[in-house]
Amino acid sequence: MTSENRTQQPKKSPSVLRSSAVVGSMTMLSRLMGLLRDILFARFLGAEASADAFYVAFKIPNFLRRLFAEGAFAQAFVPVLSEYREQGSVEAVRNFIDRVAGCLGSALVLLTVVVVIASPLVVGVFGMGFLLKNPDKFALTSDLLRITFPYLLLISLTGFAGAILNSYDRFAVPAFTPVLLNATLIIAAAMVAPRMDEPAFALAWGVLVAGVIQLLFQIPFLLQLGLLPHPTVDWGDAAVTRVLKLMAPAMFGVSVSQINLLFDTALASFLPDGSISWLYFSDRLTELPLGVFGVGIATVILPALSRQHVRGGQAFSHTLDWAMRLILLIGLPAAVALIVLAEPILFALFQYDQFRPTDVMMAKYSLWAYAFGVTAFMLIKVLASGFFSRQDTRTPVRIGIIAMATNMVLNIVFVLPLHFIWQVGHAGLALATSGSAFLNAALLLRGLRQCGAYQPGDGWLRFAVQSLLANAVMAVVLLAGVSQIGDMAVADALTRLGWVLGLCAAGLLAYVVVLFISGVRLGHLRPTSS
Template identity: 75%
Template sequence: MQSSLIVSSMTMLSRVMGLARDVLFARYLGAEASADAFYIAFKIPNFLRRLFAEGAFAQAFVPVLSEYRARGSHAAVRQFVDAIAGSLGSALIVITLLVVVAAPLVTAIFGMGFFLNNPEKFELTTSLLRITFPYLLLISLTGFAGAILNSYDRFAVPAFTPVLLNAVLIIAAVVVSPMLETPVYALAWGVVVAGVIQLLFQLPFLMRLGLLPHPRVDWGDESVRKVLKLMAPAMFGVSVGQINLLLDTILASFLPDGSITWLYFSDRLTELPLGVFGIGIATVVLPTLARQHIDDVTQFSKTLDWALRMILLIGLPAALALAVLAEPILFALFQYDNYRPEDVRMSSYSLRAYAIGLTAFMLIKVLASGFFSRQDTRTPVRVGVIAMVANMVLNLLFVVPLHYLWGIGHAGLALATSASAFLNAGLLFHLLRKQKAYCPQSGWGRFALRSLFANCMMVAVLLVGLTWASDMVTVAWHTRIAEVLGLCGAGMAIYLTCLWVSGLRLADLKA
């Protein structure tokens, strides 16, 4: 519980800084073509980061590292870390060089609509991608260092590291971008500088553990082969959500200018509770589950049960609040200068669609850990394939009618992603139960009734509050922020009060 709070608090700081960064992006870039170009150029290395850093790599690396630690030999752990560092680093260098050289081809894949319909936008995206893509190498090595620290229960440092990215990008947006003819270049270079700073920040903490890597490339090493064997299917299984988002980006490149930016800001607001609580809880329980799988199978199930309850306790009210307060939140945060009221309205459609799937996104993070901690990467892959195919089919079912009937095709992309996330989470849950890896503990009936009561009361308070709120288009920015904070505070207060009145106590939340 304490470790989860540490990770969540550090991640909260990072996400708040990220919101401040996005507010400045909205102010300086708006929802113009150059903004769409930057978000694609930034999203591509970030997507691969989920594979090579905190996603599939961490899911494969942490359980194997836990095995080496259990043997009690620090020298063996060092050799393992050195071999992985050399192999991962060399692979990333090759991938980075290939993508930088083949940037037009990569841009044509992920920004197909730019390639076919907007040559200037395509050229700008290609140039920005050549600058931002080396971030993959830097942030993946940072994620590697963070995975080691997490395995030794040093959660605070990796959780704090993303703050540095946001700080550098804020400086780039405010100080550097006004000096350039094309402001987005400042943000692209800021991404690379931030990657260097993030990596250097974590190295002293590895040194204290005596695990500062001395990379050696040895693809024949037994530990490297084992991690690769686990990582290959996990690369797909844990990243289905990100793959779906990139498919959305490809389709969105065919939609009107601004669609990618509307989706970006909607996704960023969804990522706040997902990153603070969903990823935070999953990060903490993965090494714990990996150890318990070896030592105590009963406790493994109890830990997973605790994580699922925590996700529902936090994720469901967050999803409902985002859906109800979509427009006020977007107005308060982003409607300045270049980001128009019409952009806010369009973003609100996709934000509500993403909010529908928020709880499922969070559940997937924990449920997937239930498999990866047992070194079972094949099952999430099979589930991931089903979910991705479903997402592609749903994209066609939702996007076409929403685009041609109401001009909100981007919301159809978000809705398809949410629907496929529920399918993904449901199948993972079913298979954990079928494999008898997870057995629900007692008290779920009482928990469900308390949650239903508290969430219904919270939504009622938020809806009543909206009837008293000002017209966000006409009031000053500080009034918008004050009213949104007031609504959020009132909703949280009534939610927590209802939980307490219904009998939930802090002692019930202990792992």
């Protein structure tokens, strides 16, 4: 069969549950390798000034990556591509992909050149505190950003390729691709960084190399579909214009939490050295359930919702209902576990060499605050997909602006007293982000209900009681276990890891058993419509 025929007659779409499991398992592998990467970062960089500099230089292109590759672009591009698949010809699909590739690529090249040349100005926006308090730290951040920023071009094109593959239900390849980033950075941290006077430069070059590897990895799979882009720059193309119109407001709607994190970074640059590092490590731990389950489920349901919206009927609402129940079933226990086990987890994973016990204590406070918002962060991913699959970007952007404004107000409310009274201002930044995330999720849900796109299914009250009971029992089990473990600061690495894994296993067992006793069965996790 030719590649054209394969494109014309794609295989029957797999169920969203099976696809979610595929994406989740691949993402879990990536996140576990990411934890290993962060362990090495903590060991060689700690929470010193150079670590803060690297995390800012990495966070700026990484933030924009989430806008272009995972956020606004994917949410605007996938529904339009899905519509072309349902209604258009293969040639129209290819022309659409070629023109989007040309316009996206040219815009990213221009942006990359500008930022590399003007990196001190960019760092001045996101790390003004460095400039005012520590000029050497500011200069190091600017130098690192010149190396890391081209990663945006490479990974955004990788995300573009991944969006095409996801639209054709090839979820495993895009989900596996981040593993290559973590593998590259692990090599850079373990083998290159110890041999350099400034280890941060080894990690910065590792980021750039990883971008090249990830992009090259996707190309053979696009060739198999017969959809390898031949970039054509045509800004006047109607389909490109349509994607741009959807994409611009979507940058706010789907990526509010990321914009808030960047605001946090800018404010944290005024706080004591180490604040950005403490936020980084606590944020990375909350990214584990968010990335594995929240992003995984949202990635899978976006093409399904887009097709269901075109076809009409109740399948759209059923898919959203299933996704939200699954998010709560996973997100709530993840949040509880991160709050109760914050200190043991931080000790077990990061407290070695340059990362001191005092750093664990400070990171613990921001982890508590971020964990509080884990469920909301996950719900935002799913609920935003409900709007973007309908090609409605105005509602999410309006909600996003409200959430951003709320986050700024909460920053002032929380950061000042926490900084001046308890010297944990960084935790106030995290708490403000979580608070605004809950508002964002609530407004998105209300919007979907008001427009009639979503109507709750039966059994939500029973499900809520079952979930809350299971989480309460799990929390009691975990608290009892934490009270019995020894002094983490003096234990060796294997002992620490053993304690944490044992506590996680005990908590998971308690959670599953209570759910089973209360009547939840595996069959209940299957969507009523896929």
